[in-house]
Amino acid sequence: MKNIFQEIRKSVLSAIWLMILTFPIMVIKVNSFDNVVIWRWKNLMWVGIGTFFLSWLWRFLLDRKENGSGVEKTEIEKKNKFSLRETLSERKVKIPVLSVLAVLVLVFPFFVKFYQVGIMTSALMFVILGLGLNIVIGYGGLLHLGYAAFYAMGAYTYGLMYLYFGLPFWGALPLGAVTGALFGILIGVPVLRLRGDYLAIVTLAFGEISRLLLENMSGFTRGPEGIAQIPRPGFFVKLSLQGATTYLFYISIALVIFTIFVIRRLEDSRIGRALEAMKEDDIAAQSMGIDLAKTKLITFALGAVWAGMVGVVLASKTTYINPGSFTLMESVMILVAVVLGGTGSIPGVILGAFLVTLIPEYFRALADYRMLMFGVALVVMSIFRPQGIIPRVRKRYLVGEEQS
């Protein structure tokens, strides 16, 4: 019983502390035009009640994290436990599941409103962005906070090439990828010597510089006004708005599949292994004969390719781009998708990207709280589940047992 009283005491103390702390910002609102002060005492009550229970939950979770859940699973239990992941990876199950999924995706645009197709396309674009950033963060272990700059490069490649040369969508798509990769290398060269948190800040700086350049080189990029009336892709003939949206949906699906295919191949390739080694310990990797400079540049280029392509898709989807679409918040949202889903895990990142784009879309009431929730998600995930919702399964090589 003493334990409970202690817990209550701790929760009450936390609640009181947070009520004091949040008092000026939550309760008082000064309107200096009409010279009135609004007191919102109700907020204080909510802070108190909320903190009381949340701090209890917080301590419980922290305690469980530090001391384990108390119930140790035996080896046999672990073996007999039904594992969704293993069941899914069996050939018998995998093929039908994938086929059903494929059919569902193919007929999706014909059964829902055309507005939904647009949302889904955005979500799919985000999936590709997440997978691209995942190469840099999840495989290479390099925290990149300027990813939106690559995205912007792709979008502006299409926008500017169309503006000056009338380049069509299908010409811009590969060009966007190439621009992205080149830009990735361009950013990569100066930061070769950096790692960890310094790298994060410098990539952030690069992202901001790119945006400032796009905004201020008005003669070339049309500055903050942006580029309007970029054409949607046509399918031999010019498509209607509805047709073009559906078409872009299929293009995004194809790009997602292509991305997953390439990344899966990458994981087990020589480059993939080099990335893995660099992530674990770069000095050790270097002494094993991995060319760190080359590997880092490849990481940046490989990550940026996808952002460049998605940028082109974005430009053709919205038909209008301006530098304001590529702020740090965009980079952070892609980062949230990766961290939330599971750094390094392909299904995880896909789930993360869907969560990040679809939750604010379908829960409009929560839209204002979107960034706040993402912040909470980043903190909570870092503390309680740094490996993400669907953690990465690393390939294991067993000695003496049959390898799977």
Add this chain to the structure above:
Amino acid sequence: MKYFLQLVLAGLTKGSIYALIALGYTMVYGIIKLINFAHGEIYMIGAFTALIVGGALQITTGLPPLAILAISLAAAIFFSSGYGVTMEKIAYKPLRNAPRLTALISAIGMSLILQNYVLLAQTSDFLPFRSMIPNFPFLTPGKSLVTTTQLVILVTTVIVMVLLTLLIKFTRIGKAMRATSQDKVMAQLVGIDINRVITFTFAIGSATAAIGGVLIANHMGQINFYIGFLAGIKAFVAAVLGGIGSIPGAVLGSLVLGMTESFGAGYISSAYEDAFAFVILIIILIFKPSGLLGRNEIEKV
């Protein structure tokens, strides 16, 4: 010539504000090796608290302006320190032994939380900040080289720096801070409660940031929830420029950065004012990653 001197003064003013924020970055980094990404938000909260408390007092009571200034500054310092310490307890303490990137991601999350908390609880608009510092009679606005707020900023920064140096050099807790930043395990072995030292460091760093926030709000005349982001990044650049972990370095770096921005904007192009900081950051990290006054770190496998 007058233009040149005005630029120098503007640069020094900016540099002083950066220095007040950069101190928090550099002290925290020195002790727990974490880039406290949310530090800029603490500065923003300091400015907001001063605005709210000052505004409420101005409207509801008839206190003289100087008393209001003193009370709101004290409130800003108290609440900012509170936020800093609480933030450390919630978001950083459980991650003390985690990989540094995990802690950095948590810090980015904390920064988003604080920004949006102020946005939702207050407003997204720019709020006018009525200057609480009365004009000095010996300075005529428009004619004198310095404005009153500039003078106040410069003098306050010098006082804060001197006090901080004394605190770190001559007090018990200052000694404990230096010991902790050199070697955490050894510090614990000689009986230093490092949790207390870390809490204290966050409190002091947040307090100086709050002073910076109140001063800049008085100088600029308006604030919103997003001012912390850019100021925080720039102060971080200043800390890196001077050598992160070094307190004199943070001050030197801030002044260099403030001057560069001021002259860059004055003589080259004001549209790129914000880009100068980033360019400097990149150049420094490429050529001298340890900063102007930093020590080189040797890493082993």
